[in-house]
Amino acid sequence: MTALSALLGSLALQGVAQARSAPEPAAPAGTSWSVDLAAPAADSANTVLSDGRLTVRDTRSHPAAMPADRSYAEYTAPSSDLGRDVSALAVDTTATHPAGSTVETDVRGLDASGRWSQWTTARAGSPVAFPAPVATVQVRVVLGGPAGSAAPEVSAVRLSPAATPLTAQPQTAPLTSVTYRVYATREGLVGGTTANGHVIASRDHFVALPSRALLDSLGSTTYQVRVCHGSACETAPIWDVGPWNTTDDYWNPAGVRESWGDLAQGTPEAQAAYQTGYNGGHDQFGRAVSNPAGIDLADGTFWDGLGMTDNDWVDVTFGVSSAPAGKYWADTFASASVYASPTSTAQTGTLYAGTNYVYCKAWGRMVGTSTSYNHWWLRTDPDVGPAGQYVSAYYLSKWGNDEAKDNNGTVIPDC
Numbered sequence: 001m002t003a004l005s006a007l008l009g010s011l012a013l014q015g016v017a018q019a020r021s022a023p024e025p026a027a028p029a030g031t032s033w034s035v036d037l038a039a040p041a042a043d044s045a046n047t048v049l050s051d052g053r054l055t056v057r058d059t060r061s062h063p064a065a066m067p068a069d070r071s072y073a074e075y076t077a078p079s080s081d082l083g084r085d086v087s088a089l090a091v092d093t094t095a096t097h098p099a100g101s102t103v104e105t106d107v108r109g110l111d112a113s114g115r116w117s118q119w120t121t122a123r124a125g126s127p128v129a130f131p132a133p134v135a136t137v138q139v140r141v142v143l144g145g146p147a148g149s150a151a152p153e154v155s156a157v158r159l160s161p162a163a164t165p166l167t168a169q170p171q172t173a174p175l176t177s178v179t180y181r182v183y184a185t186r187e188g189l190v191g192g193t194t195a196n197g198h199v200i201a202s203r204d205h206f207v208a209l210p211s212r213a214l215l216d217s218l219g220s221t222t223y224q225v226r227v228c229h230g231s232a233c234e235t236a237p238i239w240d241v242g243p244w245n246t247t248d249d250y251w252n253p254a255g256v257r258e259s260w261g262d263l264a265q266g267t268p269e270a271q272a273a274y275q276t277g278y279n280g281g282h283d284q285f286g287r288a289v290s291n292p293a294g295i296d297l298a299d300g301t302f303w304d305g306l307g308m309t310d311n312d313w314v315d316v317t318f319g320v321s322s323a324p325a326g327k328y329w330a331d332t333f334a335s336a337s338v339y340a341s342p343t344s345t346a347q348t349g350t351l352y353a354g355t356n357y358v359y360c361k362a363w364g365r366m367v368g369t370s371t372s373y374n375h376w377w378l379r380t381d382p383d384v385g386p387a388g389q390y391v392s393a394y395y396l397s398k399w400g401n402d403e404a405k406d407n408n409g410t411v412i413p414d415c
Helices: 269-276 299-305 393-399
Strands: 011-014 032-035 043-045 047-050 053-056 070-076 080-096 102-110 128-146 153-161 178-186 207-209 224-229 232-241 293-297 312-318 336-339 347-351 357-368 373-380 390-392
Touching (some): 178 299, 232 299, 357 390, 357 393, 373 393
Antiparallel strands (some): 032 153, 043 070, 080 153, 336 347, 357 373, 373 390
């Protein structure tokens, strides 16, 4: 994942800045941070600022995969360096709640190793405890309500360092690699919008999981899963919430799992409802569960990446955000053409978005224009995509002309 060296500030520091040190048991009186609800760099979907209050832009709008009878909107403030390490945060959200509406505040933290925790939804009166001290945090506000009804409004979100009593919420740590076999369905819904605001394209490449704990920001690949069907595999970003549920982080253990902690880790609630009648055979919205799906696959992932023709069981590996030893994690390619060598002009395949391990670079023909170009070619990893073939580093051109760096800013070595 990308190392954050110059973080955009979304939180205005209140009080005296603290030098980074070991986590303190209590914060100095008056120390708190206020979330900027109007940050120009914020990532938002269906929100609007009205008279200084964050609210739902269209109360009849909802992500394509979610129930049509409820509106949905989310605002993700840019990440911010707090200037000190904290081990837990108290979250105070000031909002109005018309009948049936909801306001939820999600928090995540970046640890010293450069890895983000999963998102945790704050609960009133219970600090969010981080799995390791963090000095960088990010906040996401999610609003919802009955379709067409009065929307909730958020006027302020404040964070303050907190001690970590036994009643604190355990925040989910970055995932280590773990694989579960779950039932996959094709999402489809081309032209619709995902929970993070992505407009679903034909033969798109992403997945949906039934929890916001791993929902990534629009266009980001911080959270990904590797999905395998038989011998075909694809690594894809998590850009939507579903199927069936929205609070079922089934990959987390009991005590951390947001809902249905009595189920075995790795068992989606929909699977238990379908197979054994768990929860009366219903999902969290009271709908009768008609298949055991624990993951939705966008059409391109379903058809092109995995070669699937019908819904089926797949192996899903969580915790693939970092490249394995000897490999380099490069930003997502958008259907980049693959060639047999850095000088070849005969396309031999396609590297789909999310399939982005590479392990070395070689100088070759220029791709791009006179002002935006790259001569470096990246050799694809042997077990991902066409073995021993190359894609142009032009698709990593945000790093500059004739540069080839991974997501941590490390120069990819020569082949």
